[in-house]
Amino acid sequence: MDRIENKHYDVIVIGGGATGAGTARDCAMRGLKTILVERLDFTAGATGRNHGLLHSGARYAVTDQESASECIRENMILRRIASHCVEETSGLFITLPEDDLEYQKLFVEACGRAGIDAAIIDPKEARLLEPTVNPDLIGAVRVPDGAVDPFRLTTANITDARLHGADILTYHEVVGFVRTGDSIEGVHLRHARTGEQMTVYGSLVINAAGIWGYRIAELAGVRINMFPSKGSLIIFGHRVNNMVINRCRKPADADILVPGDTISLIGTTSTRIPFDEVDHMEVTPEEVDILMREGEKLAPILGQVRILRAYSGVRPLVASDDDPSGRSISRGIVCLDHEVRDGLKGFITITGGKLMTYRLMAEWATDLACRKLGVTVGCRTAELPLPGSDQPKDSEGRKRKAHIIELSTEQKAAEGRHGTMSRYIPSQNAQDDALVCECEQVSVGEVNYAIENLYVQNLINLRRRTRIGMGTCQGELCACRAAGLLDKANRCSERTLQDLRGFLNERWKGMYPIAWGETLAEIQFTSWLYNGVCGLDQVKESEGKPVINQ
């Protein structure tokens, strides 16, 4: 820690979501001395709580041409630079009998203007391409949608930032700014668990904290007109559809079904919420009803599929400065130079936007930072692949296929998660290859790799890096095994027990809104195991030290 406190950085990036991670990467790649600070864990905010949809931009084509064009450009870039985070599934926009088929024409024209390859196909062909699609559809358009794993994407950006010399601090919350006159010169940080404070100095602070950036700006003494918008989603137990399915109509609730890794996701709802709820969001029964009702219209089989959990994320909607009421809110990128806007030197906010445009947001923020610092190095994040994606998926062709067949299931799964970085996952012996998480095929080797390399301090960090606990049993079998491995690394059984308790409660939180059928049986069984057999209910929350389960 001394090392960090004694340094003077060019840039301090606040926020460990995709935008912050991407900004830290871009800054570090341009030779800036960079540190990223995050109050909890990477992807703990909106980045880890969305659809994981690799938007083609088609959804915005009719209503927001600018966002649509940004999306399709970034879509094509991510396929190249983040191939191990992306699944090129392709997508459908379907028209149902209750929708206006006229909208399809408007939609396809708008896609064309935005540069999105949108082709009208026969509804029969759509049913062949995606057998789960509602058979009553009367129209279908095929677009280059896909799936993107936000956890992997962020981890890869962090890894690359570090490879380029950036420092990374998780669980350090910004509690104040070092301010001299009208200039920001550093940040005061507090450790989330120990409460210890420290100060980091830098020439520039980039606020990339999503909706939490509102408070960060307040701390710095400036105001951004932001509106938290809550979106809820439901995760299904297995991969129901292999293509993204959207409704071809004006964007509305629960009209996107995305296949992602081993599961499918339906979402989202959209509700404005007050700021004091952004850290305590709950999925309501009404939201579950909407998601299921509308979801079944996209793919009727959803009514018969096991549901794993429900969750909600919060979009950072930003009103333009000349519209404080927030009536005409765009999903576009907002990059604020507070020196120009508010007379506050050394402070930049990058917000708005979407997961899809995180790289472009990072580019804008870094461009601005470079101008301020007098650095002329250009952005290369659109060209250089992320760690894990350094071999394009199909380059090795047949040779790679043969190699895939010889791999065990967990090795194939790990390769899917870490791309070429999976070569660093130990697989020397039966112990390394033993499974920690059976549903998601995570080996002891992969867990140890994550603990050593990917900033893992607790089980939730581990889940975001590897998918442990994300499968059917939601931590029932893997939580205790993973806790055992973490305990070896942490060497503190008290903390491990608290962590285990927190992790299982966090899993329960997501199951609670949809706790019926097998999900209810599963959680009951989990409760027998951990409370009845292991006595975890005897472990009380330790006093004074908050359990960090975020």
Added chain:
Amino acid sequence: MNKHNNISPNGFEQCIKCTICTVYCPMTAVNPDYPGPKQAGPDGERYRLKKPLFYDEALKYCLNCKRCEVACPSNVRIGDIIQAARIKYSKHSPKLRDVILANTDFMGTVATTMAPIVNATLRLKPVKHVMDAVLAIDHHRTFPSYASQRFETWYRKEAAAKQAEYPKQVSYFHGCYANYNNPQLGKDLVKVLNALGYGVQLLEKERCCGVAKISNGLVEAARRDAKRNLSAIRQAVAEGREVVATSSTCTFTIRDEYPHLLGLENDDVRSQISLATRFIYRLIEERKAKLVFRKDFRLRVAYHTACHIERMGWSIYSTSLLRMIPGIEWLPLESQCCGIAGTYGFKRENYNFSQAIGEKLFQRIKELNPDVVSTDCETCKWQIEMSTSVPVENPISILARALDEEATREANGVK
């Protein structure tokens, strides 16, 4: 929300990951390369649905014993998930050896015509070693000997004409084993059922039930056989005859594997397909018929519960029927897999697993040293006879031996 009911193929999403199936899996206990039923079944299914490349060739180790399904508290058809995945994804095409082992009725037809020569040849050590080297059929195994006269031939010559004399009628699915290898079993069934007042008819052009073809990857051939069997069964049922079989595996295959693995619905006739011991036990239980046994019959019998009868939950019929025989000394065995799993144990690569799985059973049988082991499955019979030297008989054959035929006919009003 009540309208949302989770329905998944073979119930794979009903799995709550309790892992009891893996505890009961005989293969998992002896083969560390087998991922176990939970991993190979419901867990693997999620990954295969994501991408077929996640299919793991280690699924070939599954015995299809279905003991995982018996153990499952959530009614997941784990064995079916694994077999269906093998059918759908396996890239290994059946070898010549597999085709030979699977085509039990073709091989039987050829072999029975030259039975003495075939039997003698198959017992020769050099021949066994050649089959091991060329076909990878393990040299420890001896093929069950072929009969020189098929059951069907005997039936047509000796029994068919008399069957119409009986007031009630059933159809008999004899299966390949009774037809080619052990016609005596078929004759025993005819004797017992006749004594109970039932005439025995054969099905119109019975084919192999298909179990060996399914497990050896010859699914299309299995489906063709299954369709012909089902149409013959439908015909029998339409004419008012229940269908009984003496093989637990044939019975299980026709009742459950046809709809689950071959996609052939049999709801209309499924309840009319039964195991002979169940059919007879129910007659006795419902006082529709009586059994009278010989006073001088004495036999120490150990009953082995074959996997597929365990899956159907029907061993109780066989054991209860045998225990009605007064001269029987009853030696129960724990229900466990013997390891042969049909053609599985004949393959060289599986021999050691097969024997390791059955080891505890063989030990127990040797300790008990019964006069005979009884089981409803013919392949268990081969395995136990080879591994313990104790003779093995179908319950129907023991029943036939213990039966006082005259007295039983009289008790049931049969002339």
